[in-house]
Amino acid sequence: MQERAARTRRALVQAAASEFDRYGYAGTSLVQVCKTAGITTGALTFHFRSKSELADAVQAEGCTAIRRVVEHFARGHSPALERLVELTLSLARLLEDETAVRSAARLTRERPANDLGWASCWLPAVGELAYRAQRTGQLRAGTQPAAVAHLAAYLLVGAEMRVRTSLQAAREPDAVKQLEQMWNLALRGIMP
Amino acid sequence: MQERAARTRRALVQAAASEFDRYGYAGTSLVQVCKTAGITTGALTFHFRSKSELADAVQAEGCTAIRRVVEHFARGHSPALERLVELTLSLARLLEDETAVRSAARLTRERPANDLGWASCWLPAVGELAYRAQRTGQLRAGTQPAAVAHLAAYLLVGAEMRVRTSLQAAREPDAVKQLEQMWNLALRGIMP
Numbered sequence: 001m002q003e004r005a006a007r008t009r010r011a012l013v014q015a016a017a018s019e020f021d022r023y024g025y026a027g028t029s030l031v032q033v034c035k036t037a038g039i040t041t042g043a044l045t046f047h048f049r050s051k052s053e054l055a056d057a058v059q060a061e062g063c064t065a066i067r068r069v070v071e072h073f074a075r076g077h078s079p080a081l082e083r084l085v086e087l088t089l090s091l092a093r094l095l096e097d098e099t100a101v102r103s104a105a106r107l108t109r110e111r112p113a114n115d116l117g118w119a120s121c122w123l124p125a126v127g128e129l130a131y132r133a134q135r136t137g138q139l140r141a142g143t144q145p146a147a148v149a150h151l152a153a154y155l156l157v158g159a160e161m162r163v164r165t166s167l168q169a170a171r172e173p174d175a176v177k178q179l180e181q182m183w184n185l186a187l188r189g190i191m192p
Numbered sequence: 193m194q195e196r197a198a199r200t201r202r203a204l205v206q207a208a209a210s211e212f213d214r215y216g217y218a219g220t221s222l223v224q225v226c227k228t229a230g231i232t233t234g235a236l237t238f239h240f241r242s243k244s245e246l247a248d249a250v251q252a253e254g255c256t257a258i259r260r261v262v263e264h265f266a267r268g269h270s271p272a273l274e275r276l277v278e279l280t281l282s283l284a285r286l287l288e289d290e291t292a293v294r295s296a297a298r299l300t301r302e303r304p305a306n307d308l309g310w311a312s313c314w315l316p317a318v319g320e321l322a323y324r325a326q327r328t329g330q331l332r333a334g335t336q337p338a339a340v341a342h343l344a345a346y347l348l349v350g351a352e353m354r355v356r357t358s359l360q361a362a363r364e365p366d367a368v369k370q371l372e373q374m375w376n377l378a379l380r381g382i383m384p
Contacts, residue, residue, distance in 0.1 A: 185343055188381030189382070
Protein backbone atom coordinates (compact mmCIF):
# COMPACT_ATOMS: atom_id res chain seq x y z
CA MET A 1 0.00 0.00 0.00
CA GLN A 2 2.82 2.35 0.99
CA GLU A 3 4.74 1.27 -2.09
CA ARG A 4 1.78 2.10 -4.28
CA ALA A 5 1.52 5.56 -2.72
CA ALA A 6 5.22 6.12 -3.36
CA ARG A 7 4.75 5.04 -6.98
CA THR A 8 1.84 7.44 -7.39
CA ARG A 9 3.88 10.25 -5.87
CA ARG A 10 6.79 9.57 -8.24
CA ALA A 11 4.47 9.53 -11.25
CA LEU A 12 3.00 12.87 -10.17
CA VAL A 13 6.40 14.50 -9.66
CA GLN A 14 7.58 13.19 -13.03
CA ALA A 15 4.50 14.47 -14.84
CA ALA A 16 4.72 17.81 -13.02
CA ALA A 17 8.42 18.16 -13.93
CA SER A 18 7.52 17.74 -17.57
CA GLU A 19 4.63 20.24 -17.45
CA PHE A 20 6.54 22.90 -15.45
CA ASP A 21 9.49 22.49 -17.81
CA ARG A 22 7.33 23.11 -20.86
CA TYR A 23 4.72 25.58 -19.69
CA GLY A 24 6.28 27.23 -16.64
CA TYR A 25 4.82 27.62 -13.17
CA ALA A 26 1.90 29.86 -14.12
CA GLY A 27 1.17 27.96 -17.34
CA THR A 28 0.96 24.52 -15.73
CA SER A 29 -2.49 23.09 -15.05
CA LEU A 30 -2.82 20.57 -12.22
CA VAL A 31 -5.62 18.86 -14.16
CA GLN A 32 -3.16 18.30 -17.02
CA VAL A 33 -0.52 16.98 -14.60
CA CYS A 34 -3.04 14.39 -13.36
CA LYS A 35 -3.97 13.43 -16.92
CA THR A 36 -0.32 13.00 -17.89
CA ALA A 37 0.35 10.94 -14.76
CA GLY A 38 -2.85 8.91 -15.22
CA ILE A 39 -3.95 9.79 -11.69
CA THR A 40 -7.14 11.33 -10.28
CA THR A 41 -7.11 14.87 -8.92
CA GLY A 42 -8.19 13.36 -5.60
CA ALA A 43 -4.95 11.35 -5.46
CA LEU A 44 -3.00 14.50 -6.33
CA THR A 45 -4.43 16.47 -3.41
CA PHE A 46 -3.71 13.50 -1.11
CA HIS A 47 0.01 13.87 -1.95
CA PHE A 48 0.32 17.61 -2.56
CA ARG A 49 -1.89 20.30 -1.06
CA SER A 50 -1.04 22.87 -3.74
CA LYS A 51 0.77 23.62 -6.99
CA SER A 52 3.44 25.21 -4.85
CA GLU A 53 4.07 21.98 -2.89
CA LEU A 54 4.24 20.02 -6.13
CA ALA A 55 6.77 22.49 -7.53
CA ASP A 56 8.83 22.15 -4.32
CA ALA A 57 8.93 18.38 -4.87
CA VAL A 58 10.10 18.82 -8.48
CA GLN A 59 12.82 21.24 -7.43
CA ALA A 60 13.97 18.89 -4.66
CA GLU A 61 14.13 16.03 -7.17
CA GLY A 62 16.22 18.16 -9.55
CA CYS A 63 18.52 19.16 -6.71
CA THR A 64 19.09 15.51 -5.71
CA ALA A 65 20.31 14.68 -9.22
CA ILE A 66 22.57 17.75 -9.21
CA ARG A 67 24.03 16.99 -5.77
CA ARG A 68 25.19 13.55 -6.92
CA VAL A 69 27.20 15.17 -9.72
CA VAL A 70 28.48 17.95 -7.47
CA GLU A 71 29.73 15.50 -4.83
CA HIS A 72 31.59 13.53 -7.47
CA PHE A 73 33.57 16.58 -8.64
CA ALA A 74 34.00 18.13 -5.18
CA ARG A 75 35.81 14.96 -4.04
CA GLY A 76 37.95 14.37 -7.18
CA HIS A 77 41.74 14.50 -7.32
CA SER A 78 42.33 16.22 -10.67
CA PRO A 79 43.24 19.94 -10.70
CA ALA A 80 40.48 22.18 -9.36
CA LEU A 81 39.98 24.27 -12.51
CA GLU A 82 39.61 21.10 -14.57
CA ARG A 83 37.02 19.81 -12.11
CA LEU A 84 35.17 23.11 -12.20
CA VAL A 85 34.87 22.91 -15.99
CA GLU A 86 33.92 19.21 -15.91
CA LEU A 87 31.27 19.94 -13.28
CA THR A 88 29.63 22.59 -15.47
CA LEU A 89 29.73 20.22 -18.46
CA SER A 90 28.03 17.54 -16.37
CA LEU A 91 25.40 20.03 -15.26
CA ALA A 92 24.79 20.95 -18.90
CA ARG A 93 24.39 17.23 -19.62
CA LEU A 94 21.83 16.98 -16.80
CA LEU A 95 19.97 19.92 -18.35
CA GLU A 96 19.88 18.02 -21.63
CA ASP A 97 18.82 14.68 -20.14
CA GLU A 98 16.87 15.25 -16.92
CA THR A 99 13.48 16.90 -17.08
CA ALA A 100 13.44 17.45 -13.30
CA VAL A 101 16.74 19.36 -13.47
CA ARG A 102 15.58 21.53 -16.38
CA SER A 103 12.28 22.07 -14.63
CA ALA A 104 14.08 23.07 -11.39
CA ALA A 105 16.11 25.63 -13.34
CA ARG A 106 12.96 27.15 -14.82
CA LEU A 107 11.04 27.10 -11.54
CA THR A 108 13.94 28.90 -9.83
CA ARG A 109 13.32 31.86 -12.12
CA GLU A 110 9.56 31.80 -11.88
CA ARG A 111 9.26 31.22 -8.12
CA PRO A 112 11.79 33.60 -6.66
CA ALA A 113 10.50 33.32 -3.10
CA ASN A 114 11.75 29.80 -2.46
CA ASP A 115 14.96 28.41 -1.00
CA LEU A 116 15.30 25.58 -3.50
CA GLY A 117 16.88 27.64 -6.28
CA TRP A 118 18.75 25.27 -8.57
CA ALA A 119 21.93 27.38 -8.53
CA SER A 120 22.12 26.96 -4.75
CA CYS A 121 22.63 23.22 -5.41
CA TRP A 122 25.87 23.74 -7.38
CA LEU A 123 27.12 27.34 -7.14
CA PRO A 124 28.80 26.92 -3.72
CA ALA A 125 30.81 23.96 -5.08
CA VAL A 126 31.80 25.95 -8.18
CA GLY A 127 32.89 28.86 -5.97
CA GLU A 128 34.92 26.52 -3.76
CA LEU A 129 36.65 24.98 -6.80
CA ALA A 130 37.45 28.46 -8.16
CA TYR A 131 39.12 29.43 -4.86
CA ARG A 132 41.01 26.15 -4.79
CA ALA A 133 42.17 26.81 -8.37
CA GLN A 134 43.55 30.15 -7.23
CA ARG A 135 45.31 28.64 -4.19
CA THR A 136 46.97 26.02 -6.38
CA GLY A 137 48.25 28.60 -8.86
CA GLN A 138 45.83 27.68 -11.66
CA LEU A 139 44.52 31.22 -12.14
CA ARG A 140 46.37 33.98 -13.93
CA ALA A 141 47.49 36.75 -11.55
CA GLY A 142 44.61 39.19 -11.03
CA THR A 143 41.87 36.70 -11.96
CA GLN A 144 39.31 36.74 -9.17
CA PRO A 145 37.87 33.33 -8.22
CA ALA A 146 34.46 34.98 -7.81
CA ALA A 147 34.63 36.18 -11.42
CA VAL A 148 35.37 32.63 -12.60
CA ALA A 149 32.37 31.35 -10.60
CA HIS A 150 30.18 34.10 -12.11
CA LEU A 151 31.37 33.15 -15.58
CA ALA A 152 30.41 29.52 -14.90
CA ALA A 153 26.96 30.63 -13.75
CA TYR A 154 26.42 32.84 -16.82
CA LEU A 155 27.54 30.05 -19.16
CA LEU A 156 25.20 27.55 -17.49
CA VAL A 157 22.21 29.83 -17.94
CA GLY A 158 23.22 30.10 -21.59
CA ALA A 159 23.47 26.31 -21.78
CA GLU A 160 19.99 25.92 -20.29
CA MET A 161 18.51 28.27 -22.88
CA ARG A 162 20.37 26.48 -25.65
CA VAL A 163 18.86 23.17 -24.50
CA ARG A 164 15.38 24.72 -24.47
CA THR A 165 15.78 26.16 -27.96
CA SER A 166 16.96 22.79 -29.27
CA LEU A 167 14.08 20.90 -27.64
CA GLN A 168 11.51 23.38 -28.93
CA ALA A 169 12.89 23.00 -32.45
CA ALA A 170 13.06 19.18 -32.00
CA ARG A 171 16.83 19.32 -32.60
CA GLU A 172 19.40 17.15 -30.80
CA PRO A 173 20.72 19.32 -27.93
CA ASP A 174 24.33 20.45 -28.41
CA ALA A 175 24.70 22.55 -25.25
CA VAL A 176 27.48 20.40 -23.77
CA LYS A 177 29.52 20.69 -26.96
CA GLN A 178 28.95 24.45 -27.17
CA LEU A 179 29.82 24.91 -23.51
CA GLU A 180 33.09 23.08 -24.10
CA GLN A 181 33.88 25.57 -26.89
CA MET A 182 33.07 28.52 -24.61
CA TRP A 183 35.45 27.17 -21.95
CA ASN A 184 38.15 26.61 -24.55
CA LEU A 185 37.91 30.29 -25.44
CA ALA A 186 37.75 31.53 -21.88
CA LEU A 187 40.26 29.21 -20.19
CA ARG A 188 43.14 30.58 -22.24
CA GLY A 189 42.37 33.93 -20.62
CA ILE A 190 41.86 32.55 -17.12
CA MET A 191 44.93 30.34 -16.77
CA PRO A 192 48.46 31.67 -16.26
CA MET B 193 -8.78 61.48 -32.09
CA GLN B 194 -6.06 59.53 -33.88
CA GLU B 195 -3.53 60.89 -31.40
CA ARG B 196 -5.66 59.70 -28.50
CA ALA B 197 -5.85 56.21 -30.03
CA ALA B 198 -2.08 56.17 -30.41
CA ARG B 199 -1.71 57.24 -26.78
CA THR B 200 -4.04 54.46 -25.64
CA ARG B 201 -2.11 51.94 -27.71
CA ARG B 202 1.20 53.05 -26.20
CA ALA B 203 -0.20 52.81 -22.67
CA LEU B 204 -1.43 49.28 -23.39
CA VAL B 205 1.89 48.14 -24.83
CA GLN B 206 3.74 49.65 -21.87
CA ALA B 207 1.45 47.98 -19.32
CA ALA B 208 1.65 44.68 -21.20
CA ALA B 209 5.46 44.87 -21.33
CA SER B 210 5.52 45.22 -17.56
CA GLU B 211 3.08 42.34 -16.96
CA PHE B 212 4.74 39.94 -19.45
CA ASP B 213 8.13 40.79 -17.96
CA ARG B 214 6.97 39.92 -14.45
CA TYR B 215 4.51 37.10 -14.96
CA GLY B 216 5.42 35.63 -18.33
CA TYR B 217 3.16 34.99 -21.31
CA ALA B 218 0.94 32.36 -19.66
CA GLY B 219 0.85 34.20 -16.32
CA THR B 220 -0.27 37.55 -17.75
CA SER B 221 -3.94 38.48 -17.46
CA LEU B 222 -5.38 40.89 -20.02
CA VAL B 223 -7.75 42.22 -17.37
CA GLN B 224 -4.72 43.17 -15.26
CA VAL B 225 -3.04 44.79 -18.28
CA CYS B 226 -6.14 46.98 -18.75
CA LYS B 227 -6.20 47.86 -15.04
CA THR B 228 -2.50 48.82 -15.07
CA ALA B 229 -3.01 50.89 -18.23
CA GLY B 230 -6.22 52.47 -16.88
CA ILE B 231 -8.09 51.39 -20.01
CA THR B 232 -11.28 49.40 -20.56
CA THR B 233 -11.13 45.87 -21.94
CA GLY B 234 -13.25 47.17 -24.83
CA ALA B 235 -10.48 49.59 -25.78
CA LEU B 236 -7.96 46.78 -25.53
CA THR B 237 -9.81 44.59 -28.01
CA PHE B 238 -10.14 47.59 -30.36
CA HIS B 239 -6.33 47.76 -30.54
CA PHE B 240 -5.36 44.10 -30.11
CA ARG B 241 -7.48 41.12 -31.03
CA SER B 242 -5.61 38.71 -28.75
CA LYS B 243 -2.92 38.28 -26.11
CA SER B 244 -0.71 37.04 -28.91
CA GLU B 245 -1.09 40.31 -30.89
CA LEU B 246 -0.34 42.31 -27.78
CA ALA B 247 2.80 40.24 -27.15
CA ASP B 248 3.86 40.80 -30.78
CA ALA B 249 3.58 44.56 -30.20
CA VAL B 250 5.70 44.35 -27.03
CA GLN B 251 8.36 42.30 -28.83
CA ALA B 252 8.38 44.75 -31.75
CA GLU B 253 8.81 47.65 -29.30
CA GLY B 254 11.74 45.87 -27.62
CA CYS B 255 13.32 45.17 -30.99
CA THR B 256 13.09 48.84 -32.03
CA ALA B 257 15.08 49.89 -28.96
CA ILE B 258 17.64 47.16 -29.64
CA ARG B 259 18.03 48.07 -33.32
CA ARG B 260 18.95 51.66 -32.45
CA VAL B 261 21.84 50.38 -30.32
CA VAL B 262 22.85 47.76 -32.89
CA GLU B 263 23.00 50.32 -35.73
CA HIS B 264 25.21 52.58 -33.66
CA PHE B 265 27.82 49.84 -33.11
CA ALA B 266 27.53 48.30 -36.57
CA ARG B 267 28.52 51.68 -38.10
CA GLY B 268 31.29 52.61 -35.64
CA HIS B 269 34.96 53.02 -36.52
CA SER B 270 36.67 51.46 -33.49
CA PRO B 271 38.08 47.91 -33.78
CA ALA B 272 35.38 45.28 -34.37
CA LEU B 273 36.05 43.19 -31.24
CA GLU B 274 35.80 46.30 -29.09
CA ARG B 275 32.50 47.20 -30.76
CA LEU B 276 31.22 43.67 -30.23
CA VAL B 277 31.91 43.90 -26.49
CA GLU B 278 30.47 47.43 -26.25
CA LEU B 279 27.35 46.29 -28.09
CA THR B 280 26.74 43.47 -25.59
CA LEU B 281 27.30 45.88 -22.67
CA SER B 282 24.75 48.27 -24.18
CA LEU B 283 22.30 45.41 -24.61
CA ALA B 284 22.81 44.48 -20.95
CA ARG B 285 22.10 48.12 -20.07
CA LEU B 286 18.87 47.96 -22.11
CA LEU B 287 17.93 44.81 -20.18
CA GLU B 288 18.45 46.74 -16.96
CA ASP B 289 16.57 49.87 -18.05
CA GLU B 290 13.93 48.96 -20.63
CA THR B 291 10.96 46.86 -19.61
CA ALA B 292 10.00 46.25 -23.26
CA VAL B 293 13.46 44.82 -24.01
CA ARG B 294 13.43 42.57 -20.94
CA SER B 295 9.89 41.55 -21.77
CA ALA B 296 10.87 40.75 -25.38
CA ALA B 297 13.70 38.53 -24.10
CA ARG B 298 11.32 36.63 -21.85
CA LEU B 299 8.58 36.34 -24.51
CA THR B 300 11.14 34.94 -26.96
CA ARG B 301 11.58 31.95 -24.67
CA GLU B 302 7.92 31.50 -23.90
CA ARG B 303 6.56 31.96 -27.44
CA PRO B 304 8.92 29.92 -29.58
CA ALA B 305 6.67 29.97 -32.64
CA ASN B 306 7.21 33.61 -33.53
CA ASP B 307 9.71 35.41 -35.74
CA LEU B 308 10.28 38.31 -33.37
CA GLY B 309 12.82 36.54 -31.16
CA TRP B 310 14.88 39.17 -29.41
CA ALA B 311 18.20 37.52 -30.33
CA SER B 312 17.32 37.92 -34.01
CA CYS B 313 17.47 41.70 -33.42
CA TRP B 314 21.16 41.67 -32.41
CA LEU B 315 22.76 38.27 -33.04
CA PRO B 316 23.40 38.85 -36.78
CA ALA B 317 25.26 42.08 -35.94
CA VAL B 318 27.31 40.31 -33.26
CA GLY B 319 28.17 37.55 -35.74
CA GLU B 320 29.19 40.11 -38.37
CA LEU B 321 31.44 41.93 -35.87
CA ALA B 322 33.04 38.62 -34.83
CA TYR B 323 33.88 37.84 -38.48
CA ARG B 324 35.22 41.34 -39.01
CA ALA B 325 37.38 40.91 -35.87
CA GLN B 326 38.83 37.77 -37.41
CA ARG B 327 39.49 39.44 -40.78
CA THR B 328 41.30 42.33 -39.07
CA GLY B 329 43.54 40.00 -37.04
CA GLN B 330 41.86 40.62 -33.70
CA LEU B 331 41.23 36.94 -32.96
CA ARG B 332 43.88 34.50 -31.79
CA ALA B 333 44.69 31.87 -34.44
CA GLY B 334 42.15 29.04 -34.22
CA THR B 335 39.43 31.14 -32.55
CA GLN B 336 36.25 30.70 -34.55
CA PRO B 337 34.14 33.86 -35.01
CA ALA B 338 31.01 31.74 -34.51
CA ALA B 339 32.32 30.62 -31.11
CA VAL B 340 32.83 34.27 -30.10
CA ALA B 341 29.27 35.09 -31.19
CA HIS B 342 27.97 32.10 -29.21
CA LEU B 343 29.90 33.26 -26.16
CA ALA B 344 28.30 36.70 -26.49
CA ALA B 345 24.85 35.10 -26.70
CA TYR B 346 25.49 32.90 -23.63
CA LEU B 347 26.78 35.86 -21.63
CA LEU B 348 23.75 37.97 -22.56
CA VAL B 349 21.33 35.30 -21.38
CA GLY B 350 23.32 35.24 -18.14
CA ALA B 351 23.06 39.03 -17.95
CA GLU B 352 19.29 38.90 -18.46
CA MET B 353 18.91 36.42 -15.61
CA ARG B 354 21.17 38.51 -13.41
CA VAL B 355 18.96 41.55 -14.04
CA ARG B 356 15.86 39.53 -13.18
CA THR B 357 17.37 38.22 -9.94
CA SER B 358 18.37 41.75 -8.93
CA LEU B 359 14.93 43.19 -9.69
CA GLN B 360 13.17 40.41 -7.81
CA ALA B 361 15.38 41.03 -4.79
CA ALA B 362 14.90 44.81 -5.19
CA ARG B 363 18.67 45.21 -5.60
CA GLU B 364 20.35 47.68 -7.96
CA PRO B 365 21.12 45.68 -11.15
CA ASP B 366 24.86 45.07 -11.66
CA ALA B 367 24.65 42.99 -14.85
CA VAL B 368 26.61 45.48 -16.98
CA LYS B 369 29.45 45.54 -14.45
CA GLN B 370 29.49 41.75 -14.17
CA LEU B 371 29.40 41.34 -17.94
CA GLU B 372 32.42 43.62 -18.21
CA GLN B 373 34.27 41.33 -15.78
CA MET B 374 33.31 38.25 -17.83
CA TRP B 375 34.66 39.86 -21.01
CA ASN B 376 37.86 40.85 -19.22
CA LEU B 377 38.39 37.19 -18.36
CA ALA B 378 37.45 35.87 -21.78
CA LEU B 379 39.06 38.49 -24.02
CA ARG B 380 42.54 37.57 -22.86
CA GLY B 381 41.87 34.12 -24.28
CA ILE B 382 40.24 35.34 -27.49
CA MET B 383 42.77 37.95 -28.60
CA PRO B 384 46.17 37.13 -30.10
